[in-house]
Amino acid sequence: MTRAQQTVSALLLLSSLYLAIYLGLIPINETVQNEVIPVLPFYALIVLACFLGARLGYMILTFNDVPEEHESLKKEIEQAKAELRKLNVDVD
Numbered sequence: 001m002t003r004a005q006q007t008v009s010a011l012l013l014l015s016s017l018y019l020a021i022y023l024g025l026i027p028i029n030e031t032v033q034n035e036v037i038p039v040l041p042f043y044a045l046i047v048l049a050c051f052l053g054a055r056l057g058y059m060i061l062t063f064n065d066v067p068e069e070h071e072s073l074k075k076e077i078e079q080a081k082a083e084l085r086k087l088n089v090d091v092d
Contacts, residue, residue, distance in 0.1 A: 001009075020026050022037050063070065081091045 017026075018037075018040065021028060021033075024033065028037075084091050
């Protein structure tokens with residue numbers, strides 16, 4: 001099973017479990033059913049955004065710890081500048 005299939009399977013499982021709880025097919029506490037379950041997707045989206053933001057910040061913070069990628073990026077920038085100069089675009 002590929003990584004994409006595993007991800008899709010997990011998402012389908014979670015969404016069907018959420019739908020079953022949301023529709024009341026799985027009995028739970030009335031307060032949780034009416035106040036927590038309807039806003040659960042929004043909280044999940046916020047948690048995902050916070051996780052991805054923190055991961056992006058960490059990767060930017062540790063970018064210089066990968067010298068070969070740093071050099072590769074510098075070469076790509078110089079190549080892009082050279083190509084733009086050939087097209088008479090003002091760079092710098």
